Amino acid sequence: MTRIHATALVDPQAELAEDVEVGPYAIIGPQVRIGARTVVGAHVVIDGRTTIGCDNKFFPSSSIGALPQDISHNGEVTALEIGDRNTIREFCTFNTGTFKEDGVTRIGSDNWIMACVHVAHDVRLGSHTILANNVMLAGHVHIGDWAVLGGATGVHQFVRVGAHAMVGFQGHVSQDVAPFMTVDGSPLATRAVNLVGLKRRDFSAERIAVIRKMQKLLFRASLPLEQACSEIQALRGQGADADIALMLDFLAHSGKRGLVR
Structure with missing residues (x-):
C-alpha cells in the first residue's frame, strides 16, 4: 500500500504507484505522477507537470517541478521528467522547462545528486552521473552519461559536458567539456583523460x-x-x-x- 504520512498533502488528482512512500509535511501537486517504490522525504515539494519513475529517493526539503526561473516565462504549462533509481539529496531544486526548447527538463536514471544541487529549466541530465554538493546547472545545459561534476561547480547556460567527463572542484564551466576528459583550474582547462573514471x-x-x-x-x-x-x-x-x-x-x-x- 502507498504509505502517506498523516501530515503530508497529496492532491487527489496526483497519480502515485501503490508502494510509494510520502514523508511528513511533503506536498505533492495535482499534475504529479510517481512510479513504484519511490520515497519522498519530509518537507519535499513536488509540483508542476512532473513525471517520476521507479525506485527514486528524495531526501528532505527539495523543491521538484517548480516553475522555471526565466523572466520570459509567462505561466505556460511545461514539464519535468525524471527516470529511475535516482538519489536526490537535501535541498535540491529542479525546475520545469520552457518553450525556448521543447518545454521539458529531463533527468535520466541512476544519478547520484548531492545536496543543494540546482537543475534549471530545459536541462538534459543523462544517466549514471554524479553531481556533488552545490552544483548549479543553468538553463539549457546538457550533461552526458557518466559525467562527474565536483562540488560547487557552476555550468553556464547552453553549455554541454560530454559523457565520461570529470569537472574538478569549484569548476567555472563556461564552454563545452569534451567527452572522456578531466577539466579543472581557474581559468578552466582540459588537463588529461579521465583515466580513473x-x-x-x-x-x-x-x-x-x-x-x-x-x-x-x-x-x-x-x-x-x-x-x-x-x-x-x-x-x-x-x-x-x-x-x-x-x-x-x-x-x-x-x-x-x-x-x-
Missing part, C-alpha cells in the same frame, strides 16, 4: 589508448579543431570506434560558446 567502468586498454590519442590531437598538438577532427576520424579501426563516434558527434554539435581546451 574510465577504468572504473571497465574500459579496455585498447579503448583508453585511442582516447589518449584523441586527447593529444585535440589538446596538445596545437591543431585547428577541424584538422583535429579529421585526424580523430582516421583513428577508426583501432578498437574504439564507438568512442570516436561519440567524440566526433559531440564536437560536430559544439555550441557557440566553444570548447574548453
Whole structure:
C-alpha cells in the first residue's frame, strides 16, 4: 500500500504507484505522477507537470517541478521528467522547462545528486552521473552519461559536458567539456583523460589508448579543431570506434560558446 504520512498533502488528482512512500509535511501537486517504490522525504515539494519513475529517493526539503526561473516565462504549462533509481539529496531544486526548447527538463536514471544541487529549466541530465554538493546547472545545459561534476561547480547556460567527463572542484564551466576528459583550474582547462573514471567502468586498454590519442590531437598538438577532427576520424579501426563516434558527434554539435581546451 502507498504509505502517506498523516501530515503530508497529496492532491487527489496526483497519480502515485501503490508502494510509494510520502514523508511528513511533503506536498505533492495535482499534475504529479510517481512510479513504484519511490520515497519522498519530509518537507519535499513536488509540483508542476512532473513525471517520476521507479525506485527514486528524495531526501528532505527539495523543491521538484517548480516553475522555471526565466523572466520570459509567462505561466505556460511545461514539464519535468525524471527516470529511475535516482538519489536526490537535501535541498535540491529542479525546475520545469520552457518553450525556448521543447518545454521539458529531463533527468535520466541512476544519478547520484548531492545536496543543494540546482537543475534549471530545459536541462538534459543523462544517466549514471554524479553531481556533488552545490552544483548549479543553468538553463539549457546538457550533461552526458557518466559525467562527474565536483562540488560547487557552476555550468553556464547552453553549455554541454560530454559523457565520461570529470569537472574538478569549484569548476567555472563556461564552454563545452569534451567527452572522456578531466577539466579543472581557474581559468578552466582540459588537463588529461579521465583515466580513473574510465577504468572504473571497465574500459579496455585498447579503448583508453585511442582516447589518449584523441586527447593529444585535440589538446596538445596545437591543431585547428577541424584538422583535429579529421585526424580523430582516421583513428577508426583501432578498437574504439564507438568512442570516436561519440567524440566526433559531440564536437560536430559544439555550441557557440566553444570548447574548453
